[in-house]
Amino acid sequence: MQIILLSGGSGKRLWPLSNDSRSKQFLKLLPAPDGMRESMVQRVVRQLGAADLHCPITVATSESQKDAITNQLGDGIAVVTEPSRRDTFPAICLAASYLEKEAGCGRDEVVVVMPCDPYTEADYFATIARMADAVEHRVADLVLMGIRPTYPSAKYGYVIPDERDSATGICRVERFTEKPDVPTAERFMAEGAFWNGGVFAFRLGYMTDQVRKYVEANSFAEIRSRYEEFPKISFDYEVAEKAASVAVVPYAGEWKDLGTWNTLTDELRDPSLGNVILDETSENTHVVNELEIPILCIGAKNLVVAASCDGILVSEKAQSENIKHYADRLHRRPMYEERRWGEYKVVDTVEFADGYKALTKQLTIHASKCISYQVHRHRDEVWTFVEGTGELVLDGTVTPVGRGDTVRIAKGVKHAVRAISDLVFIEVQSGDMLIEEDIERYDWSW
Amino acid sequence: MQIILLSGGSGKRLWPLSNDSRSKQFLKLLPAPDGMRESMVQRVVRQLGAADLHCPITVATSESQKDAITNQLGDGIAVVTEPSRRDTFPAICLAASYLEKEAGCGRDEVVVVMPCDPYTEADYFATIARMADAVEHRVADLVLMGIRPTYPSAKYGYVIPDERDSATGICRVERFTEKPDVPTAERFMAEGAFWNGGVFAFRLGYMTDQVRKYVEANSFAEIRSRYEEFPKISFDYEVAEKAASVAVVPYAGEWKDLGTWNTLTDELRDPSLGNVILDETSENTHVVNELEIPILCIGAKNLVVAASCDGILVSEKAQSENIKHYADRLHRRPMYEERRWGEYKVVDTVEFADGYKALTKQLTIHASKCISYQVHRHRDEVWTFVEGTGELVLDGTVTPVGRGDTVRIAKGVKHAVRAISDLVFIEVQSGDMLIEEDIERYDWSW
Numbered sequence: 045m046q047i048i049l050l051s052g053g054s055g056k057r058l059w060p061l062s063n064d065s066r067s068k069q070f071l072k073l074l075p076a077p078d079g080m081r082e083s084m085v086q087r088v089v090r091q092l093g094a095a096d097l098h099c100p101i102t103v104a105t106s107e108s109q110k111d112a113i114t115n116q117l118g119d120g121i122a123v124v125t126e127p128s129r130r131d132t133f134p135a136i137c138l139a140a141s142y143l144e145k146e147a148g149c150g151r152d153e154v155v156v157v158m159p160c161d162p163y164t165e166a167d168y169f170a171t172i173a174r175m176a177d178a179v180e181h182r183v184a185d186l187v188l189m190g191i192r193p194t195y196p197s198a199k200y201g202y203v204i205p206d207e208r209d210s211a212t213g214i215c216r217v218e219r220f221t222e223k224p225d226v227p228t229a230e231r232f233m234a235e236g237a238f239w240n241g242g243v244f245a246f247r248l249g250y251m252t253d254q255v256r257k258y259v260e261a262n263s264f265a266e267i268r269s270r271y272e273e274f275p276k277i278s279f280d281y282e283v284a285e286k287a288a289s290v291a292v293v294p295y296a297g298e299w300k301d302l303g304t305w306n307t308l309t310d311e312l313r314d315p316s317l318g319n320v321i322l323d324e325t326s327e328n329t330h331v332v333n334e335l336e337i338p339i340l341c342i343g344a345k346n347l348v349v350a351a352s353c354d355g356i357l358v359s360e361k362a363q364s365e366n367i368k369h370y371a372d373r374l375h376r377r378p379m380y381e382e383r384r385w386g387e388y389k390v391v392d393t394v395e396f397a398d399g400y401k402a403l404t405k406q407l408t409i410h411a412s413k414c415i416s417y418q419v420h421r422h423r424d425e426v427w428t429f430v431e432g433t434g435e436l437v438l439d440g441t442v443t444p445v446g447r448g449d450t451v452r453i454a455k456g457v458k459h460a461v462r463a464i465s466d467l468v469f470i471e472v473q474s475g476d477m478l479i480e481e482d483i484e485r486y487d488w489s490w
Numbered sequence: 491m492q493i494i495l496l497s498g499g500s501g502k503r504l505w506p507l508s509n510d511s512r513s514k515q516f517l518k519l520l521p522a523p524d525g526m527r528e529s530m531v532q533r534v535v536r537q538l539g540a541a542d543l544h545c546p547i548t549v550a551t552s553e554s555q556k557d558a559i560t561n562q563l564g565d566g567i568a569v570v571t572e573p574s575r576r577d578t579f580p581a582i583c584l585a586a587s588y589l590e591k592e593a594g595c596g597r598d599e600v601v602v603v604m605p606c607d608p609y610t611e612a613d614y615f616a617t618i619a620r621m622a623d624a625v626e627h628r629v630a631d632l633v634l635m636g637i638r639p640t641y642p643s644a645k646y647g648y649v650i651p652d653e654r655d656s657a658t659g660i661c662r663v664e665r666f667t668e669k670p671d672v673p674t675a676e677r678f679m680a681e682g683a684f685w686n687g688g689v690f691a692f693r694l695g696y697m698t699d700q701v702r703k704y705v706e707a708n709s710f711a712e713i714r715s716r717y718e719e720f721p722k723i724s725f726d727y728e729v730a731e732k733a734a735s736v737a738v739v740p741y742a743g744e745w746k747d748l749g750t751w752n753t754l755t756d757e758l759r760d761p762s763l764g765n766v767i768l769d770e771t772s773e774n775t776h777v778v779n780e781l782e783i784p785i786l787c788i789g790a791k792n793l794v795v796a797a798s799c800d801g802i803l804v805s806e807k808a809q810s811e812n813i814k815h816y817a818d819r820l821h822r823r824p825m826y827e828e829r830r831w832g833e834y835k836v837v838d839t840v841e842f843a844d845g846y847k848a849l850t851k852q853l854t855i856h857a858s859k860c861i862s863y864q865v866h867r868h869r870d871e872v873w874t875f876v877e878g879t880g881e882l883v884l885d886g887t888v889t890p891v892g893r894g895d896t897v898r899i900a901k902g903v904k905h906a907v908r909a910i911s912d913l914v915f916i917e918v919q920s921g922d923m924l925i926e927e928d929i930e931r932y933d934w935s936w
Binding site for chain 2: 335337340342343347356360362364373379391393400404426430431447450468470
């Protein structure tokens with residue numbers, strides 16, 4: 045059995061903690077069993093293990109999320125990145141092609157596709173095992189999870205069941221309906237319809253046959269290079285709704301989208317995280333502070349307050365999803381990013397009348413990781429090392445670096461750095477254009 | 491005529507904008523006639539000029555406020571700093587001694603003492619002129635301003651008048667009462683009592699005679715060096731209540747203490763200052779943002795939100811004065827300071843397990859200003875110049891510096907810098923102890 049975990053989303057509704065490179069599923073805010081905190085993807089992977097679903101996991105995602113996934117889930121997880129953003133059908137095609145061409149899986153291998161962000165309980169994973177079992181026993185070509193609705197939502201897709209097997213509880217699917225109006229949704233609920241939870245199980249061959257309708261190729265690399273040839277369409281429309289043989293396995297437990305501050309804060313263990321003072325007259329207020337400076341809340345009622353290097357949110361809880369209306373006005377370069385080599389935060393920016401700019405970062409490179417050999421054409425950088433040891437390359441010359449060392453890297457100078465122990469430095473960039481895209485990468489063998 | 495402007499206060503109740511070095515009277519938040527914003531001290535000095543009170547001003551203050559006063563009011567204002575914090579009587583003694591011994595004022599010179607922070611209108615300054623006139627015409631030895639009460643406050647001192655001159659409106663004073671209970675305050679109001687506004691007028695000789703009761707000396711320097719010999723007592727208790735001949739000049743106009751966020755925000759022109767988005771469902775909310783990152787408020791009701799390098803406040807307006815209960819827990823080194831040479835802000839701090847620290851500042855040195863020739867024993871500094879030109883001294887050697895230059899100043903190296911044009915640089919400090927007090931100053935002639 046193989047798991048394909050879909051990790052997408054731009055995460056604008058959890059601003060300022062989420063940004064273009066840090067989607068909601070990477071925020072380490074949820075209480076973990078060890079007393080620490082974990083992100084949504086970490087929670088799903090931990091829950092898969094707890095349910096004894098120790099099968100290989102392939103994450104289907106975008107290039108911008110790859111580093112965060114590897115950092116949070118480790119190197120043991122395969123990551124397949126879309127060359128461009130399309131929809132769930134092409135993303136699943138690519139991951140299935142990876143399993144076929146690179147991972148060497150056979151046509152009969154059972155594959156479960158699931159999203160990484162619903163907040164669920166153990167029975168969700170037991171339901172996934174039942175779905176895989178149904179595919180194994182050829183109950184249907186395609187088996188999906190039916191979430192028992194808790195209210196007549198007009199936001200979800202509905203699965204209308206047909207006959208039900210009284211022994212297994214598994215139903216055949218009569219049809220699908222996207223986002224009905226509320227009265228129709230009420231009727232569906234009365235008739236025993238389910239929400240489509242976006243969890244699908246099938247044999248790999250079933251999916252690779254779909255791939256071949258659009259791209260016939262020998263290698264995964266070729267399929268990936270022809271990614272634009274897949275139609276921009278969801279798996280539901282392209283596969284589920286057209287499938288001749290579909291069954292649904294019901295799930296009646298907790299299933300929540302923690303996609304807004306209002307729903308997310310319901311699941312937090314503590315009313316505050318980080319350097320926060322919340323006075324005793326504050327009520328029903330959550331404060332998440334990633335900055336070092338303190339946040340003091342006095343008499344705060346029904347608020348969510350969140351602060352990061354990207355900005356500060358003060359929102360009435362029930363209105364917090366209105367963030368999305370301001371996303372464009374708040375759009376800036378990410379001020380915090382998790383990368384495969386570690387992370388950085390932007391701590392200061394200043395721009396002068398003639399357009400010259402300065403930008404200061406604090407960077408951490410994890411032990412044994414390195415940043416690529418690179419050149420900037422528009423900026424000088426000054427690095428002051430304040431923790432750890434490593435090796436620096438400047439135009440081909442390697443020198444050891446560590447706490448107390450300062451190096452100035454003028455524009456045009458090739459440079460790389462490798463951490464021996466966790467390496468922390470302050471970087472002052474200055475120049476007429478300070479963007480992440482001002483980078484040319486070269487090969488370097490350490 | 492001479493004005494002594496008293497500038498004290500720790501400003502904890504306007505945290506995070508006010509801190510140990512930036513008291514409330516220096517916050518440039520009030521709307522100025524030119525469409526810009528001005529601080530409380532700038533407003534008072536502008537209002538004195540507008541009332542044609544173009545007499546010399548001496549500011550009596552603490553050492554920590556000296557640089558901010560000079561920056562905000564210019565070099566034309568005399569500043570007398572207390573060697574230690576005592577009370578208003580010693581502070582006025584010191585300023586009066588300065589006028590006698592240094593400014594060469596005669597015994598008959600009329601002196602008006604006034605606080606720098608009440609928010610008042612033009613008639614307040616016309617009342618000051620009437621007070622000076624009353625001293626000039628020897629109506630009484632001591633003339634004070636009586637504020638017409640607007641409610642029976644138990645927080646203020648009351649001045650109980652005796653007979654009233656129907657031509658001038660000036661009253662003799664029968665007695666003073668500090669902070670009565672509310673029923674007594676109601677009776678005082680009914681009987682025509684005033685609040686003591688802390689504005690006093692007298693002839694200089696009247697005050698220097700008081701000085702000589704405690705310190706008899708020939709020079710201002712000697713009086714200042716013996717500052718501890720003055721009793722720690724207010725001017726009201728030591729002088730006003732004991733005075734044989736006291737008159738009060740009434741003032742019935744606007745007179746407010748803008749000492750809490752709730753009262754200060756009433757006087758702001760705009761609901762937001764700085765990088766702020768306040769959505770249309772927010773009501774009666776003020777946001778002051780000194781940080782570069784944006785603040786987004788959604789559905790905020792009756793809040794004050796304030797952010798600076800020192801921290802972030804989210805408070806229900808009416809409860810904002812409760813900040814003072816948290817002052818100790820929030821007390822840190824100031825993260826923003828105005829200095830005689832310019833200003834700095836701390837943009838990042840980090841501390842490692844072994845106690846080693848790094849601290850990053852953005853500094854601006856104003857054209858023609860310099861920082862003193864100095865040595866640090868516990869920290870290295872790396873300066874990256876990003877704007878302007880200047881001259882740097884390192885262990886006695888002068889070199890020109892400007893945009894694009896980086897210099898590393900190891901601990902023990904004497905250094906100074908002078909700005910030719912406004913000079914901006916990023917400073918990365920690192921070491922085992924990063925405190926402003928780690929400084930030894932030396933002489934340097936530019």
